Amino acid sequence: MLQLGVAEPMRECEYSQISTRSSTPMETPYKKRTPKKRKWQAFPGRNKFYCNGRIMMARQTGVFYLTLVLILITSGLFFTFDCPFLSVQLTPAIPVIGGVLFVFVLGTLFRTSFSDPGVLPRATPDEAADLERQIDVANGSSSGYRPPPRTKEVVINGQTVKLKYCFTCKIFRPPRASHCSLCDNCVERFDHHCPWVGNCVGKRNYRFFYMFILSLSFLTIFIFAFVITHVILRSHRQGFLNTLKDTPASVLEVVVCFFSVWSIVGLSGFHTYLISSNQTTNEDIKGSWSSKRGKDNYNPYSHGNIFTNCCAALCGPLPPSLIDRRGFVQSDTPQPTPPTNGITMYGSTQSQSHMAAATPLMQSEPVILTDEASLPGRTSLGGPCSGALPLGGQPTPPTSTPNLSCDNGMLPTRNDHSEAHHHMDGVHHHFLTPEEAPSPPGMLPCGSPLGHSHTIQGFYNPASQDSLHEDSVRGLVKLSSV
Amino acid sequence: MTHSLQDMRQQAAIAAKVFIQRDYTNGTVCQFQTKFPSELETRIDKQQFEETVRTLNNLYAEAEKLGGSSYLEGCLACLTAYTIFLCMETHYEKVLKKIAKFIQEQNDKIYAPRGLLLTDPIERGLRVVEVTIFEDRSLGR
Numbered sequence: 001m002l003q004l005g006v007a008e009p010m011r012e013c014e015y016s017q018i019s020t021r022s023s024t025p026m027e028t029p030y031k032k033r034t035p036k037k038r039k040w041q042a043f044p045g046r047n048k049f050y051c052n053g054r055i056m057m058a059r060q061t062g063v064f065y066l067t068l069v070l071i072l073i074t075s076g077l078f079f080t081f082d083c084p085f086l087s088v089q090l091t092p093a094i095p096v097i098g099g100v101l102f103v104f105v106l107g108t109l110f111r112t113s114f115s116d117p118g119v120l121p122r123a124t125p126d127e128a129a130d131l132e133r134q135i136d137v138a139n140g141s142s143s144g145y146r147p148p149p150r151t152k153e154v155v156i157n158g159q160t161v162k163l164k165y166c167f168t169c170k171i172f173r174p175p176r177a178s179h180c181s182l183c184d185n186c187v188e189r190f191d192h193h194c195p196w197v198g199n200c201v202g203k204r205n206y207r208f209f210y211m212f213i214l215s216l217s218f219l220t221i222f223i224f225a226f227v228i229t230h231v232i233l234r235s236h237r238q239g240f241l242n243t244l245k246d247t248p249a250s251v252l253e254v255v256v257c258f259f260s261v262w263s264i265v266g267l268s269g270f271h272t273y274l275i276s277s278n279q280t281t282n283e284d285i286k287g288s289w290s291s292k293r294g295k296d297n298y299n300p301y302s303h304g305n306i307f308t309n310c311c312a313a314l315c316g317p318l319p320p321s322l323i324d325r326r327g328f329v330q331s332d333t334p335q336p337t338p339p340t341n342g343i344t345m346y347g348s349t350q351s352q353s354h355m356a357a358a359t360p361l362m363q364s365e366p367v368i369l370t371d372e373a374s375l376p377g378r379t380s381l382g383g384p385c386s387g388a389l390p391l392g393g394q395p396t397p398p399t400s401t402p403n404l405s406c407d408n409g410m411l412p413t414r415n416d417h418s419e420a421h422h423h424m425d426g427v428h429h430h431f432l433t434p435e436e437a438p439s440p441p442g443m444l445p446c447g448s449p450l451g452h453s454h455t456i457q458g459f460y461n462p463a464s465q466d467s468l469h470e471d472s473v474r475g476l477v478k479l480s481s482v
Numbered sequence: 483m484t485h486s487l488q489d490m491r492q493q494a495a496i497a498a499k500v501f502i503q504r505d506y507t508n509g510t511v512c513q514f515q516t517k518f519p520s521e522l523e524t525r526i527d528k529q530q531f532e533e534t535v536r537t538l539n540n541l542y543a544e545a546e547k548l549g550g551s552s553y554l555e556g557c558l559a560c561l562t563a564y565t566i567f568l569c570m571e572t573h574y575e576k577v578l579k580k581i582a583k584f585i586q587e588q589n590d591k592i593y594a595p596r597g598l599l600l601t602d603p604i605e606r607g608l609r610v611v612e613v614t615i616f617e618d619r620s621l622g623r
Contacts (some may be wrong), residue, residue, distance in 0.1 A: 107563045121607035130501050154506045163506070172607060175506055189510065211560070301509055312548050315556030317574045319546075322607040 040325040044122055045185040053325035055114040058183050064113055064198030070215070071109070074256050075102045077249040078223050080124045082230045085247075090234060094226060108212035109197065115322040118188035118200035120169060120177060128170035131361040135165070155301035176301070180284055188319075191274075192281040201281075204321065207314045210271050217261070217268045224257035276306040276312045493616045502535065502611040512542040514603070514611050521615065525596050534588055534600070535611065543586065545577035578604060 040053035048057050057064070083095040088173070123131070135150055150165035152172055163172045166179050169186045173179070178190035180200050189203035201209045227250050234243040244251065274284060278301050283289060289299035303309050498521060518528045555573055559566050583608045587604050593600055593613075601611045601612035 086529050105561070111564060120609070123609070124606065126499050127501055127606070127610060127612070130499065156506060161506075172503075174504065175510055308548075311553055315553045315560070316548055317546055317552045317555070318572050320557075320572070320574055320578060320604075322604070 034148075037329045038325070039323070039327045039329055042329050043325070045119065046183050047119075047185070049325065054118050056325060058195075058200065059115055060195065061198040063195040067109070069330045069336045070256060070260075071105060071219075074253055075219070077253050078227065081247050081249045082227055082253070085230055086226055086236070088209045090229075097110050098219070098222060098226075101215060101222060105212065105219050108208050108215060110275070111208040112194075112201070113197045113199050113224040115199075115208070116199040116323060116325070117203045118170065118190075118319070119173070119183075119200075119202075119321075119323050120186040120188060121323050122168070126477065130297060131165075131170065131172070138401045159298065159300035160299070176280060176283070189280060190282055204319060210268075210275065210314065213264055213268045213271060220257050220264055221261045223253060224261060227253045227257070245301040262385070276309050276310040278302040278313065496614055497617040498615045499614040500615065502613065504609060505539075511546050512603075512608050513539045519613075522598070522613065525598055525615065526593070530592060536591070537584065538581065538603075538611070541577060541581050545574045545581075 038053050040049040040056075046059045046062065049055065050057070067288070077364065079095060079102075080099065081401040082096065086094045107339075150172075152163040152165075154163055158176060159164050159213055161175050161393070163175060165171070166173050166186050168179060168184060171186065173186055174188060176189045177186050179186045180193050182193050183200055185200070187200050189204035191206055191209075193200045197209065197212070199205070219237065231240075231243055231246070231250055234246065238246070245389070271281075274281065277299065279289060279299060283299075287293060289297060291297055303312060488507055500519045500521050502514050502519070505513045508511075514535050516532050516539070518531055522531060554578060581604070582602055585600050589600055597616040599614040599616070601614065603609070603611050606612055
């Protein structure tokens with residue numbers, strides 16, 4: 001694979017003055033014309049961004065607005081109608097405490113909803129190609145119709161954990177990470193996707209989520225208790241019916257709070273349990289660490305005692321966002337996998353039975369591609385794409401496994417097949433470009449690091465989609481020349 | 483003659499890339515495998531490379547350490563409703579800057595003269611340490 005002679009001893013390398021900064025008329029005008037895009041604009045997941053990338057939310061935010069409206073209206077009514085009476089009759093501390101709780105609730109809600117939950121950026125084409133190669137080597141070349149599941153086993157603190165390969169993000173998911181089918185991202189320490197908050201709950205915003213539901217429980221109980229107190233105190237003087245006429249808002253507040261208390265306090269209790277045992281909702285639902293699975297099954301991530309677990313979850317260091325939303329896209333860098341939503345996957349681990357026929361093509365295609373410039377004719381659903389894109393632009397499997405992660409109230413969409421045909425058409429056309437300009441083997445495009453300072457001049461400055469496909473061709477070329 | 487990092491990037495073509503994957507045997511903390519990849523055998527000393535990765539691992543462990551200072555920071559942040567981070571950097575971010583400096587330094591002193599380039603893992607989502615191997619164009623002196 002390397003151009004170097006293997007027997008060469010290690011020495012200082014000399015480099016001749018070969019400039020790859022070619023001054024072709026194609027390049028420079030192209031560079032000048034395109035304005036710099038920010039990375040959030042090219043983000044492959046299904047998220048919505050606001051304030052020029054500062055705010056990040058899931059795609060469906062309707063329920064979040066409902067949450068916000070409920071909180072604002074109930075609290076607003078409380079402060080307007082109940083607090084004047086209570087602050088006079090009892091103590092002015094009531095609206096003050098209520099105010100503090102209210103501000104805390106809103107603050108934590110916004111922090112949970114707007115921040116990056118811990119999204120893992122997708123693999124660059126080079127990484128994906130390298131992983132593919134390692135997997136093929138590990139599995140052997142002739143695996144028949146159903147390639148073995150792409151998993152890696154790791155022993156963590158004495159417990160065997162299986163790491164699964166994510167076909168969308170082209171990475172082996174770290175332990176405790178999961179792919180959210182709603183947001184189409186892999187999220188670290190994935191807890192669940194919360195529609196009420198309009199975002200996934202993961203490593204970076206779990207503490208805010210917990211603070212939110214905890215403070216909301218207190219606020220709800222607080223409002224409930226004091227509205228009841230208000231109504232009772234007034235009823236002593238005026239009678240119950242008159243009270244209702246004077247403060248009709250109180251009825252609404254009591255109703256909202258009554259129903260909220262059960263769910264929110266329950267949820268707070270549940271998450272307190274999860275934090276103290278250092279589990280995620282995902283793990284708890286699947287029973288990953290329950291003793292029912294086996295005598296030796298225990299949670300390898302737990303720190304041992306409740307206090308340390310709580311401290312670690314709530315006061316531990318806050319990891320930085322890995323996706324750098326507001327950074328600028330380097331125009332000559334091939335972007336990682338573009339959105340591949342709703343496209344059926346070939347050779348996936350959880351392969352559907354009808355996909356099985358397509359997989360044998362995947363094994364032989366890479367070799368054919370380097371020899372001939374023409375694509376195989378479209379024979380079946382799996383035909384052109386399986387040959388064309390074993391590496392780049394790999395479509396997602398129908399959302400089977402990630403279902404387990406996103407059970408909370410939302411069902412993943414099943415409109416995969418209709419979209420599959422459309423995308424395959426588009427992809428088929430795209431693929432013709434690199435075919436017209438075959439490259440010498442061994443020359444790689446520059447998948448330069450997305451750094452601020454240094455960029456490596458590539459030979460091409462195409463649109464990201466084309467460059468991705470070119471990279472996959474190059475990757476194939478690299479594979480075949482091994 | 484040796485060449486600077488800038489020259490190398492501008493002039494040389496990439497021969498291959500090696501990816502050092504994460505090591506999860508200690509849980510979800512950020513650690514990288516110290517196993518020496520075979521592609522680098524002709525380019526760099528095994529000890530040197532392992533030393534680099536080990537230092538990186540130590541730096542990441544420092545960033546994620548649970549201790550008195552991190553708890554204090556967490557509590558203080560919570561009390562100020564996390565507004566304190568508008569003016570102050572988190573401990574993690576401070577260590578990330580240290581790591582960036584370390585990698586730059588390693589590249590300048592050790593890796594660039596050998597035609598290699600380390601990419602800061604944060605630019606790859608803390609998934610891999612990407613080592614770019616540049617083509618050795620000097621075929622004999």
